[in-house]
Amino acid sequence: MSYGGRLTADAGASAGLVEVRRHNLALVLAHLRSSGARSRATIAAETGLTRSTVSSLVAELAERGLVAEGATARGGVGRPSQPVDLDGAHFFTVGAEVDLDHLAVTALDVRAEVVAERWVPLDAGALRATAVLGRLAGLVGEVTAQLRRSGRELVGITLAVPGLVEQPTGRVLSAPNLGWADIDVVDVVRGLLDEPACPLLIDNEANLAARAEVSTGDRVGVRDLVLLTGGIGVGAGVVAGGHLLRGVHGFAGEVGHMQLDPGGQPCGCGRRGCWETQVGLNALLAAAADEGDAVRDPALDVRRRLETLAARAEDGDARTLEALERTAGWLGAGAGVLVNLFNPELLVLGGYFAVLGRWLADPVAAALPARVFAPRSGGCRVEPSTLGYSAAARGGALEALSRIFADPTAVAVRSSPPTRPAPVPSGAPA
Amino acid sequence: MSYGGRLTADAGASAGLVEVRRHNLALVLAHLRSSGARSRATIAAETGLTRSTVSSLVAELAERGLVAEGATARGGVGRPSQPVDLDGAHFFTVGAEVDLDHLAVTALDVRAEVVAERWVPLDAGALRATAVLGRLAGLVGEVTAQLRRSGRELVGITLAVPGLVEQPTGRVLSAPNLGWADIDVVDVVRGLLDEPACPLLIDNEANLAARAEVSTGDRVGVRDLVLLTGGIGVGAGVVAGGHLLRGVHGFAGEVGHMQLDPGGQPCGCGRRGCWETQVGLNALLAAAADEGDAVRDPALDVRRRLETLAARAEDGDARTLEALERTAGWLGAGAGVLVNLFNPELLVLGGYFAVLGRWLADPVAAALPARVFAPRSGGCRVEPSTLGYSAAARGGALEALSRIFADPTAVAVRSSPPTRPAPVPSGAPA
Numbered sequence: 001m002s003y004g005g006r007l008t009a010d011a012g013a014s015a016g017l018v019e020v021r022r023h024n025l026a027l028v029l030a031h032l033r034s035s036g037a038r039s040r041a042t043i044a045a046e047t048g049l050t051r052s053t054v055s056s057l058v059a060e061l062a063e064r065g066l067v068a069e070g071a072t073a074r075g076g077v078g079r080p081s082q083p084v085d086l087d088g089a090h091f092f093t094v095g096a097e098v099d100l101d102h103l104a105v106t107a108l109d110v111r112a113e114v115v116a117e118r119w120v121p122l123d124a125g126a127l128r129a130t131a132v133l134g135r136l137a138g139l140v141g142e143v144t145a146q147l148r149r150s151g152r153e154l155v156g157i158t159l160a161v162p163g164l165v166e167q168p169t170g171r172v173l174s175a176p177n178l179g180w181a182d183i184d185v186v187d188v189v190r191g192l193l194d195e196p197a198c199p200l201l202i203d204n205e206a207n208l209a210a211r212a213e214v215s216t217g218d219r220v221g222v223r224d225l226v227l228l229t230g231g232i233g234v235g236a237g238v239v240a241g242g243h244l245l246r247g248v249h250g251f252a253g254e255v256g257h258m259q260l261d262p263g264g265q266p267c268g269c270g271r272r273g274c275w276e277t278q279v280g281l282n283a284l285l286a287a288a289a290d291e292g293d294a295v296r297d298p299a300l301d302v303r304r305r306l307e308t309l310a311a312r313a314e315d316g317d318a319r320t321l322e323a324l325e326r327t328a329g330w331l332g333a334g335a336g337v338l339v340n341l342f343n344p345e346l347l348v349l350g351g352y353f354a355v356l357g358r359w360l361a362d363p364v365a366a367a368l369p370a371r372v373f374a375p376r377s378g379g380c381r382v383e384p385s386t387l388g389y390s391a392a393a394r395g396g397a398l399e400a401l402s403r404i405f406a407d408p409t410a411v412a413v414r415s416s417p418p419t420r421p422a423p424v425p426s427g428a429p430a
Numbered sequence: 431m432s433y434g435g436r437l438t439a440d441a442g443a444s445a446g447l448v449e450v451r452r453h454n455l456a457l458v459l460a461h462l463r464s465s466g467a468r469s470r471a472t473i474a475a476e477t478g479l480t481r482s483t484v485s486s487l488v489a490e491l492a493e494r495g496l497v498a499e500g501a502t503a504r505g506g507v508g509r510p511s512q513p514v515d516l517d518g519a520h521f522f523t524v525g526a527e528v529d530l531d532h533l534a535v536t537a538l539d540v541r542a543e544v545v546a547e548r549w550v551p552l553d554a555g556a557l558r559a560t561a562v563l564g565r566l567a568g569l570v571g572e573v574t575a576q577l578r579r580s581g582r583e584l585v586g587i588t589l590a591v592p593g594l595v596e597q598p599t600g601r602v603l604s605a606p607n608l609g610w611a612d613i614d615v616v617d618v619v620r621g622l623l624d625e626p627a628c629p630l631l632i633d634n635e636a637n638l639a640a641r642a643e644v645s646t647g648d649r650v651g652v653r654d655l656v657l658l659t660g661g662i663g664v665g666a667g668v669v670a671g672g673h674l675l676r677g678v679h680g681f682a683g684e685v686g687h688m689q690l691d692p693g694g695q696p697c698g699c700g701r702r703g704c705w706e707t708q709v710g711l712n713a714l715l716a717a718a719a720d721e722g723d724a725v726r727d728p729a730l731d732v733r734r735r736l737e738t739l740a741a742r743a744e745d746g747d748a749r750t751l752e753a754l755e756r757t758a759g760w761l762g763a764g765a766g767v768l769v770n771l772f773n774p775e776l777l778v779l780g781g782y783f784a785v786l787g788r789w790l791a792d793p794v795a796a797a798l799p800a801r802v803f804a805p806r807s808g809g810c811r812v813e814p815s816t817l818g819y820s821a822a823a824r825g826g827a828l829e830a831l832s833r834i835f836a837d838p839t840a841v842a843v844r845s846s847p848p849t850r851p852a853p854v855p856s857g858a859p860a
Contacts (some may be wrong), residue, residue, distance in 0.1 A: 164803065164804055164805075173804070173805055174803070174804075174805065223678070224677050224678040224682075236771075238771075240670055240673075240675050240676075240677070240682070241673055241675070241676060243670075243671055243673065245670050245671070245772070246670075246671060246773070247654050247670070247772055247773020247774060247808065248653070248654040248773055248774060248775040248808070248809055248810075249773060249804070249808060249809050250773070251773035251803075251804040251808045252654075252670070252771060252772055252773040253771065254770040254771065254773075254802075254803045254804065255770070255771065256803070257770060257802075257803040258767050258770055258771075259690075259763065259766065259767070259801060260689075260690075260692075261692065262690075262691065262763075269803060271800070271801070333689065333692075336688075336689065337688050337689070337767065338771075340684040340685070340687060340688055341666075341668075341682060341683065341684065341685065341688075341768075341771060342675070342677055342682055343676070343677020343678055343679060343680070343681035343682040343684075344677065344678060345678040370701070371689060371701070372684075372687075373594065373604070373681075373684045373686070373687040373699060374594055374603070374604075374679070374681040374684065375594075375603060375604065378677065378678070378679055378681045379678055379679050380678075
């Protein structure tokens with residue numbers, strides 16, 4: 001989420017030259033990402049590297065298919081300046097999410113633009129792990145085949161799961177709502193995909209969704225953010241001081257099983273009064289509708305069910321509004337603990353909390369001052385996510401992209417450098 | 431808490447040379463701190479810098495009084511190797527803590543060895559802020575005068591307070607147990623001290639105590655640690671991924687006012703059921719003894735009162751043991767939330783929790799598996815602090831030292847370089 005300053009090397013330090021080169025390639029790539037298309041001269045001025053070094057770095061990045069020269073800038077005198085920009089034409093990464101009620105796949109190009117997406121409702125808890133992962137691998141295969149036809153190469157996949165992911169092993173130790181315990185999901189998915197050379201990572205879905213939040217729109221640059229993902233389970237992804245909070249084995253951010261009410265309802269994890277029993281989707285649905293009601297049918301698309309619920313709330317249905325109020329109350333109670341602990345600039349409500357954000361965000365914000373020790377809730381704002389149900393998949397694709405941005409030499413020099421028409425100098429005969 | 435790799439510069443990058451030099455001075459200094467006394471040749475081999483660069487850097491650090499050549503290493507052939515080491519003889523930093531029941535001052539030399547200490551019991555809540563800070567400034571003045579007589583120079587002070595410290599302004603927004611609200615403590619203390627040129631910082635006492643924990647003994651290198659400080663109030667200092675967790679305005683780690691029991695006792699902050707009402711020292715003392723009992727007298731030294739309590743527990747006094755068990759139970763409840771959120775490698779019990787650690791640490795560790803979602807409590811161990819009641823003061827002095835380690839040019843080249851006897855080559859006539 002950040003990049004360091006320039007590194008230069010004297011000729012004697014030859015052992016470090018490869019490292020310095022790699023660092024500087026990453027520096028130029030990250031600068032283009034954060035600052036947009038610009039000329040070699042501007043890049044040189046802004047990074048402190050020499051113009052000749054920048055030219056050489058840009059040439060290598062172009063050979064690797066990561067940057068391209070854009071349209072010729074016009075209007076100046078002398079030789080036209082050709083802005084350099086990230087090139088989205090050659091590579092893509094994939095984020096692939098399993099959640100309790102859906103699968104999601106997002107593919108991004110190097111410019112972090114969505115080039116393919118899939119979203120499939122699925123009652124994952126009713127299926128075996130291999131069946132769920134088979135469906136997910138099928139979606140990834142579909143997207144990959146589609147993008148290969150447009151000449152793009154797959155350079156990384158990150159899987160997102162709602163459970164405890166042990167780092168660095170990547171084993172899913174526990175995802176009780178899915179009924180998963182100690183599964184090497186990466187190994188299973190690798191066996192189902194025909195991509196032996198493609199880097200395959202895995203992370204908790206809330207961690208990846210938080211990464212997507214701080215990489216998107218006006219949240220870029222937010223260094224202290226808590227993202228809550230509302231689904232059957234409840235997760236948190238925490239960015240603290242610009243870094244994703246992981247803990248010693250990758251288990252940080254387990255908010256769903258905070259015990260906020262010692263005398264509360266039994267939880268699927270075997271304990272009582274966990275936050276998930278108060279603000280998980282099933283608690284809301286149970287309060288809002290009787291058992292036979294379609295909004296409670298896990299076989300139906302969760303997005304449609306939430307639309308129905310939102311329509312009832314807009315119509316002023318008392319039971320729906322009461323259920324939302326109750327959810328907002330407990331959401332505020334847990335949010336108070338999190339805001340006291342993390343002092344975030346922003347608390348983002350994701351998943352179903354975002355879909356029903358109109359009834360949840362303001363009550364949570366209003367509840368904070370009574371629960372947060374710091375004045376004015378420590379400066380924390382509460383906002384719904386704008387990324388919808390695809391945040392974790394998007395975060396997964398971003399995570400895979402970040403590997404390329406950290407080390408642009410991770411993608412090979414292309415055998416035939418991309419050919420482009422020579423630029424036509426302004427004023428030359430057409 | 432970490433330092434980067436070597437930086438080298440080509441001759442053309444003259445604008446960066448000062449920065450590179452400063453970075454490399456810091457690199458050598460940090461290397462000596464983490465690895466101990468060693469020869470220039472060894473430093474060169476271990477840092478990747480050339481021998482001539484290391485010689486020049488060591489010479490400058492010696493001129494600044496930060497390193498010295500140690501005893502001549504014997505036993506080898508050829509010219510004896512003279513190990514270079516941190517020099518504790520010339521500088522010191524001070525950490526000065528206000529707590530509810532005591533003041534503490536710790537002075538450290540550059541080797542992080544304690545060169546002076548003060549500990550004074552004080553019922554700070556019964557005095558006005560300026561009176562408390564006057565006493566604190568007096569202790570700092572005493573220590574400074576003592577160390578100046580031994581030829582040492584004061585190069586930094588950090589104040590530690592049990593309250594909300596807004597960063598980067600350093601204002602103490604709220605310390606309700608002290609009755610402080612929105613006080614510019616740095617400004618007050620600067621006015622009371624006669625040290626206009628000395629850098630004066632301030633931080634929350636638990637943050638500084640956490641810094642001391644991860645800088646001491648076998649906890650050096652622990653990257654994920656939660657320190658709980660038990661006193662009248664309860665604080666947490668969190669180190670996550672090697673960084674102190676601060677939040678957007680410095681308010682992170684406010685555990686004392688986590689609401690763990692919606693129907694609980696009223697808290698000094700105006701809310702109900704805050705963790706402080708369950709595990710703060712006053713809750714323990716109220717459960718353990720009647721009102722007239724000396725252990726509850728805030729005018730008496732808290733260390734003596736805790737010794738009395740410990741003696742009663744060792745004698746098997748039922749009321750004392752029940753009170754400790756109750757405290758351990760609530761300590762485990764809150765610790766469960768923290769371990770779920772931070773997945774620390776280590777939960778350290780500080781302040782009075784450490785003094786009574788024999789009755790608290792094991793029950794808290796035993797309570798975690800039932801409260802923590804990750805298996806085996808996410809790998810978290812629970813240990814009492816070994817730093818006693820001086821952890822925050824020690825952390826403050828370390829914080830001030832870290833400024834020198836980050837930029838060794840912050841201390842001036844000494845007008846008369848330290849004179850030392852010329853080393854006598856082994857075998858030369860004496």
